[in-house]
Amino acid sequence: MKSDNLHIIDPVETSLARDYILKWGVKNQRSFNWRLSNSSYEIFISEFLLHRTRAGQVSEIYDFFIQRYPNFESIAETTKSNLREDLKTIGLNWRIDALYDCALRISRDYRGILPLDKTTLLSLPGVGEYIASAVVCFCIGSIEPVLDTNIVRFIGRFYGLKITDSSRRNKRFKEFILQFLKTKNPRQLIYYIIDFAFAVCTPSKPKCTSCPIKTVCNFGSGGGIRK
């Protein structure tokens, strides 16, 4: 029987699940070129393009885009219509405008070098908490509350938290993911969680019966979502 204290982080269960995810990730992680990059520009671009867009979709144009636009200046020097043409397969025109404006500002105000503090990142158009946190974590290696829809679903189910539309900005979810990411390589673990949530802890019909952490998971062990 689990503790009656709701929403208390169990360090043992967290540690067990983390170890399982790390093990699972080694064999089952997806391979994307942007995950191998340590360039702040490429990391920023990839997160920007992944905004509300499937990873498989982005992967089809990612190499082409980085080659054509190797830095922020090259984006700032083209036209919005060129940029739209080169990104038309992934859509979301407002995002393309935002990317263009980001490139202008970074070129003009920061000499083309992406500032790596969250406050400045958040001031850029189209950059919210997820992208700012992910960029800082991936570039510097610090532990940040990176909460995309996949990670929110995973954290919510695992700890038995009610998942709502605002969970990604919920203070409790942030605390839980920060705790979960307390490893030497949070970036890698984030990728693993995302892939795990994509393949096993899916939105509909999660594969709980074959899930490696069902015994310590609130959802998979039959606890369901506690209020």
Place this chain on the structure above:
DNA sequence: CTCCCGGTCG
């Protein structure tokens, strides 16, 4: 916290 928005794909 709630709601709306967006282009594309499975």
Place this chain on the structure above:
DNA sequence: CGACCGGGAG
């Protein structure tokens, strides 16, 4: 239709 490695406004 729901979902996508969310952001912005209210």
